[in-house]
Amino acid sequence: MTRIFFTTVLLFFAAVSFAQVQTGKASFYADKFEGARMASGEKYRRNKFTGAHKTLPFGTKVRITNLGNNQTVEVTINDRGPYVEGRIIDLSRAAAEQLGFTNKGLADVSLEVIDPGDGKTSDPGQPIDQVSVEEKEFYDFKISRLEPKGFGVQIGTYQELVNLMRLSDNLKNSYKKEVTVQVKVINGVKYYGLILGQFSSREKAEQFREELRPKFPDVFIVEYNRL
Structure with a gap:
């Protein structure tokens, strides 16, 4: 039941939900996904600072730190994934560029939730449910x-x-x-x-x-x- x-x-x-820090691999979206509809209803835009996470609510803001060079970026969760073992977030190209790993494809990162947001998307008329x-x-x-x-x-x-x-x-x-x-x-x-x-x-x-x-x-x- x-x-x-x-x-x-x-x-x-x-606190266990939002004050958590995760570590793992980060990847980023291929350019072919430009304009594709995300799980939240928003369209993917390579120049926006967004990301995909398996469980965090849409609208959650997280700080990603590249453990290899200490570069950081803040992104908003608007999609689900990545569904590859060991990867904790899939980032837009703009976010990956700021973290400095577009040439490598993957980076060891830490993820920290900094704002739970309101669970809504910025694309009116596209309900996330x-x-x-x-x-x-x-x-x-x-x-x-x-x-x-x-x-x-x-x-x-x-x-x-x-x-x-x-x-x-x-x-x-x-x-x-x-x-x-x-x-x-x-x-x-x-x-x-x-x-x-x-x-x-x-x-x-x-x-x-x-x-x-x-x-x-x-x-x-x-x-x-x-x-």
């Missing part, structure tokens, strides 16, 4: 409020509810764990934290986190009574 509990946050997510769904796609979506205890492993944070349901169903079937969805409200915008498991100890949660990491490298542990 997919369960939901509600938590209202006025300004920020819990607009996703493609198969015509005959149905879900058994039983919901109950609860007050979970112990520890869980958070897969990510999402706005697209249809994608959330699809992923929840796949995870439940693959790992045979309870799926909990935490609803968070920031500046009137809802975000959904997808959490797997209800473990009695952090040690058990850590073991499960390591099992998930090959497929979900950015997973982290949450303690329910602190959310």
